[in-house]
Amino acid sequence: MMGDPAGVPTETATPTVPRVLTGSFAEGPSYVTWRSRGTTDWLVVHTTGGRGRFGAVDGRSLVVGRGDLVLLRPGVRHDYGTAAGADGWELQWAHVHPRPDWAPLLDWPEALPGVRHLHLAGEVHARVRESFARATALGQGGLAQAELFALNALETALLWAATQVPGTSTLDPRLISVLEDVGARLAEPLTVAGLARRAGLSPSRLTHLFSEQLGVPPMRFVERQRMQAARQLLELTSRPVAEVARAVGYDDPLYFSTRFRRHTGCSPTAHRARSTGALPSS
Incomplete structure (x- = not known):
């Protein structure tokens, strides 16, 4: 010009x-x-x-x-x-x-x-x-x-x-790949050490970032995401509870039910019944 x-x-x-x-x-x-x-x-x-x-x-x-x-x-x-x-x-x-x-x-x-x-x-x-x-x-x-x-x-x-706009909940770029990894691998064994390797961080540094930016340590976040996915499977499918448990990373359906009750206040079976308007079988 x-x-x-x-x-x-x-x-x-x-x-x-x-x-x-x-x-x-x-x-x-x-x-x-x-x-x-x-x-x-x-x-x-x-x-x-x-x-x-x-x-x-x-x-x-x-x-x-x-x-x-x-x-x-x-x-x-x-x-x-x-x-x-x-x-x-x-x-x-x-x-x-x-x-x-x-x-x-x-x-x-x-x-x-x-x-x-x-x-x-x-x-x-x-x-x-x-x-x-x-x-x-x-x-x-x-x-x-x-x-x-x-x-x-x-x-x-x-x-x-x-995600990088100042004044909002700006997310550290190193956490992004970790969060995606968690979402894609809920059915697999996940550890703080493994997630830290994905981010190129030490386990202690990753734990600090999770607590600082997401308000919870890594494995509590993982469990929260697993329970969210479990609720969706219970509401939207007719899969048995044991199959839902495996789909979100729990080999033991009894332990899964215990953790689910702690997060939601009810058993997986009761949650499904509430979501469909049906009464849980006695």
Whole structure:
């Protein structure tokens, strides 16, 4: 974008965005975008490499690097490009008309007037990058309802990003893989040592993080998730109690029933009867 002799920047074309449009760029040092009136959609930009720059109407700038996520709301001037002195800028982007229920996902801190910003690291950065790439692949893949697939993938990226919004219950990125591991392996033997290895932490450090951020130590959290899964199986299936116990990691159905009663105040059989409106057999 060279601009005219008077120094007025040349307007960058504004894309047509029915609901969502995503993509990725790997740009050199001269890359610049200027839209004096912004766009009617929200623009999300995720930096995956190099450095970029966002300018604001008050003359200040925000320099971004790997893991930075920037959000420009509708009507905010688009003044961004490769940062001065950088060899290039690699970015994933999305123009989107969000659904109304996305409002909490877009409530990020404002770094500059009209420019919202989050920094992502570790597992969260990887998940956002993966979800952006999936949104682009689905949106360009020619599937029926491709736009809805892309919109859902972008929502996943924003959900991951929302775990890092300051002032909310920000989750340590090292816990994310552990929580997923627990959810996927409830039927298997789980130990603090094994979960700690998954997170790359010592057992004592993992226990501290669980207690600090989730309010319970690791194995109490595991049991809580197992009991939640057991309640669902009892309510939604007719599996015998012993089979439900095995499905959530208990080989001994009597011990499972004891733990279930401690968590819920009733036996597995009574819980099933209550959920179906039936009387438990005597």
